Amino acid sequence: xxxxxxxxxxxxxxxxxxxxxxxxxxxxxxxxxxxxxxxxxxxxxxxxxxxxxxxxxxxxxxxxxxxxxxxxxxxxxxxxxxxxxxxxxxxxxxxxxxxxxxxxxxxxxxxxxx
Amino acid sequence: xxxxxxxxxxxxxxxxxxxxxxxxxxxxxxxxxxxxxxxxxxxxxxxxxxxxxxxxxxxxxxxxxxxxxxxxxxxxxxxxxxxxxxxxxxxxxxxxxxxxxxxxxxxxxxxxxx
Numbered sequence: 001x002x003x004x005x006x007x008x009x010x011x012x013x014x015x016x017x018x019x020x021x022x023x024x025x026x027x028x029x030x031x032x033x034x035x036x037x038x039x040x041x042x043x044x045x046x047x048x049x050x051x052x053x054x055x056x057x058x059x060x061x062x063x064x065x066x067x068x069x070x071x072x073x074x075x076x077x078x079x080x081x082x083x084x085x086x087x088x089x090x091x092x093x094x095x096x097x098x099x100x101x102x103x104x105x106x107x108x109x110x111x112x113x114x
Numbered sequence: 115x116x117x118x119x120x121x122x123x124x125x126x127x128x129x130x131x132x133x134x135x136x137x138x139x140x141x142x143x144x145x146x147x148x149x150x151x152x153x154x155x156x157x158x159x160x161x162x163x164x165x166x167x168x169x170x171x172x173x174x175x176x177x178x179x180x181x182x183x184x185x186x187x188x189x190x191x192x193x194x195x196x197x198x199x200x201x202x203x204x205x206x207x208x209x210x211x212x213x214x215x216x217x218x219x220x221x222x223x224x225x226x227x228x
Binding site for chain 1: 116118120123124125126127128129130131133134136138139140141178180209211212213214216221223225
């Protein structure tokens, strides 16, 4: 059995959990005045966590994107497309959902190879 | 590090990402005149993606089902059960959510062993 390594582990959640060459990054939220800005910040946060896990966005396997308003899909996507490693996008699902606080408009969780 | 293989990589997502013997499939939607028909078409699409990845529906580990209206649960579930090979049901979660493509009532994402 391979070990489990946790990154920024708190009493309730870890920012990321690594097992068997795969890192699971918990849903990342951000402040920001627009979906564009929040998406940019969220993706920067994911970059930082992936780096700490010893990997990067070119190794993404799967992503789940939650938007509080599905009408902002294109706005999120424009930032996402500019960010994603060309030729290396993950499998993805995008859904509308309520998020933690009223100001939050986008949340993204990812799984990546380490 | 195990390689990441991608199938159907576009600007936003890959239909499938494969790593370390695990197949990650994007959320799949499909047209159809009813939730039952949409579900059948989504599952046929998942069959095809899994086949392309060297896996099949008997090897699904986890599935997430999103319905735009939870009242359609039984209809989706009937098509799901008819599709699944007996004795090979994956872990599954089903949630009500708005989808990014407004014409669709059901989306399903799966993770499978190769």
